Amino acid sequence: xxxxxxxxxxxxxxxxxxxQSRKGYWLNQFCMSLMQADNRARFxxxxxxxxxxxxxxxxxxxxxxARDLNQCLSLGGNIYFLAKIGATDGKSFQxxxxxxxxxxxxxxxxxxISGGRPANGLxxxxxxxxxxxxPAPPAQPTGxxxxxxxxxxxxxxxxxxxxxxxxxxxxxxxxxxxxxxAGYDLSRQWLREHRPDVILLVYNDHATAFSLEMIPTFxxxxxxxxxxxxxxxxxxxxxxxxxxxxxxxxxxxxxIQQDFDLTIVNKMDxxxxxxxxxxxxxxxxxxxxxxxxxxxxxxxxxxVPSGRRCYQLGQAIRRAIESYDADLNVQIWGTGGMSHQLxxxxxxxxxxxxxxxxxxxxxxxxxxxxxIPHIDYVREAGSEGIELVMWLIxxxxxxxxxxxxxxxxxxxxxxxAAADRATGKPPKVVHxxxxxxxxxxxxxHLILENP
Ligand code: DHB
Ligand code: FE
Numbered sequence: 001x002x003x004x005x006x007x008x009x010x011x012x013x014x015x016x017x018x019x020q021s022r023k024g025y026w027l028n029q030f031c032m033s034l035m036q037a038d039n040r041a042r043f044x045x046x047x048x049x050x051x052x053x054x055x056x057x058x059x060x061x062x063x064x065x066a067r068d069l070n071q072c073l074s075l076g077g078n079i080y081f082l083a084k085i086g087a088t089d090g091k092s093f094q095x096x097x098x099x100x101x102x103x104x105x106x107x108x109x110x111x112x113i114s115g116g117r118p119a120n121g122l123x124x125x126x127x128x129x130x131x132x133x134x135p136a137p138p139a140q141p142t143g144x145x146x147x148x149x150x151x152x153x154x155x156x157x158x159x160x161x162x163x164x165x166x167x168x169x170x171x172x173x174x175x176x177x178x179x180x181x182a183g184y185d186l187s188r189q190w191l192r193e194h195r196p197d198v199i200l201l202v203y204n205d206h207a208t209a210f211s212l213e214m215i216p217t218f219x220x221x222x223x224x225x226x227x228x229x230x231x232x233x234x235x236x237x238x239x240x241x242x243x244x245x246x247x248x249x250x251x252x253x254x255x256i257q258q259d260f261d262l263t264i265v266n267k268m269d270x271x272x273x274x275x276x277x278x279x280x281x282x283x284x285x286x287x288x289x290x291x292x293x294x295x296x297x298x299x300x301x302x303x304v305p306s307g308r309r310c311y312q313l314g315q316a317i318r319r320a321i322e323s324y325d326a327d328l329n330v331q332i333w334g335t336g337g338m339s340h341q342l343x344x345x346x347x348x349x350x351x352x353x354x355x356x357x358x359x360x361x362x363x364x365x366x367x368x369x370x371x372i373p374h375i376d377y378v379r380e381a382g383s384e385g386i387e388l389v390m391w392l393i394x395x396x397x398x399x400x401x402x403x404x405x406x407x408x409x410x411x412x413x414x415x416x417a418a419a420d421r422a423t424g425k426p427p428k429v430v431h432x433x434x435x436x437x438x439x440x441x442x443x444x445h446l447i448l449e450n451p
Contacts, residue, residue, distance in 0.1 A: 004257055011122050011130035016078040018222065018249030018264070024076020025266065027064070030054040031081035034088045043088065070100050074133075147327035149247070151318055152196060154394040154427070155187075155333040156362070156446040159203065159276040162439040164236055167279050180443060183433035184280050190430055190447060191281050195289050196331040198244050200251070200317065202295045202393045203273035203335045206231070209265075209296070216263030217305055218313065220255075221270075221294035222248040229269035238275050238284075244291040247324055251293070254320035260313050270294055277335045280445075297393070299336070299386050304374065310389045311370035314396020315403050334394030336387025338434075339380070340441035349382040350442045356434060358388060359444060363429055366395045384441075399423045399450045425451040 007015040014020065021028075030051065033039045043050040051061045063071035064085060072082050079096075086096040098108030111117060121128030163180070166172055172181045208229045210216065226241040252262050274294055282289055298304055305313075314332070321330050338358070341349040358381075361369040370392050377386045395401070402422045427448035435443045 008134045009132045026055040027060045028081035031084040034084040146325045149324040149328035153449045157277045158443040160438045161272040164276040197328040199292045201333045202390045204299045205296045208271035209268035219263040219296040226270045229271040239287045242291045248293045251320040258316040307370045307389045310392040311396040314393040318397040332394045332397045334391035338442045338444040339385045341382030354380040
């Protein structure tokens with residue numbers, strides 16, 4: 001997948017990356033369960049029976065029963081997770097590490113006392129007869145360039161829980177709601193005609209998946225499925241969200257290699273921030289039209305990322321998607337906004353002038369929109385208007401503002417090859433809609449197509 005994985009050939013070494021993590025997900029989750037004393041007791045009482053309660057492969061179960069840590073590693077285990085098995089057996093980290101080397105406990109301890117294993121001869125395969133541990137990456141086909149994924153369009157939309165409730169409770173034709181939903185008629189038709197293979201949906205979690213225990217600034221969902229969350233009203237009666245673990249893991253690796261630190265999330269429920277835009281664009285299908293990769297941005301607790309950072313992240317996401325070796329039509333959606341304040345005596349704030357100027361700028365001068373400081377969103381668009389920074393991620397991923405080379409080109413490339421690849425051609429405005437109010441919010445909606 002054109003990613004830089006120079007670690008694949010370090011002798012006697014397995015680096016735990018998304019691929020290994022996917023392979024070893026349940027093996028590692030089983031290991032984590034041993035952090036509870038009652039689970040350790042159950043495991044010790046009947047190891048096989050305890051293992052059978054987990055979705056491990058037979059090979060993984062056999063490796064655990066045999067305490068073959070090298071085999072566990074090659075089957076996707078990670079040493080910090082596997083260490084819970086060793087700890088359950090009363091072993092130290094030194095005993096566990098030594099058990100993988102072919103040395104006896106004493107020999108290993110003595111080696112460490114004498115200064116440890118030298119790196120010399122163990123850096124690359126063939127150095128003093130060292131062999132690689134992981135399979136070689138597949139050779140890149142020569143000749144015709146492989147098909148690459150591309151971003152065809154960006155969709156921008158507010159999300160409001162009450163919109164979801166109106167859809168779920170059949171109220172869309174009531175006087176209050178009718179004009180809002182009418183503004184999405186064209187969008188639903190457009191989406192039917194421009195159905196993507198995958199949607200990367202940028203949204204914010206509203207104290208649903210992330211409590212105050214952990215607050216990732218940017219989090220990408222790499223799971224195969226995400227359930228609609230119960231935010232207190234009960235889960236929305238909408239289909240589960242099917243993810244795209246391979247593309248999501250590729251985006252994570254590529255974007256992190258471009259120095260944007262993402263949190264990788266293998267399990268999370270998705271709230272109205274994600275499901276309401278899907279409902280607005282798709283209606284009430286039995287299944288969403290394509291896989292969706294959730295991309296969550298912290299706009300709840302300050303510091304939240306700047307508009308500029310979001311815009312540049314969008315550019316990095318475009319490079320990531322365009323380096324994925326598959327013929328995929330990807331849409332990127334930016335959600336949340338527009339002006340709204342849900343709290344305090346200033347609740348109910350709406351600023352049509354700001355919102356419409358933002359829509360204008362987003363279309364024709366996104367650099368300017370990206371330079372709006374946080375305080376302006378708060379003052380002009382209300383405390384929750386800060387959600388608009390998420391629109392800049394989607395806008396930054398469009399081809400007219402593309403910058404830099406894809407990671408595979410950048411690697412070892414000349415400065416010329418890493419030049420600006422912006423098309424310069426502005427996106428086509430397929431649809432623009434603005435409506436006040438939905439609950440406490442000014443609803444804004446845009447569909448932009450790459451030329
Ligand atoms: C409302 C808007 C939001 O963006 C949200 O997350 C919750 C509520 C509202 O307008 O009621
Ligand atoms: Fe919100």
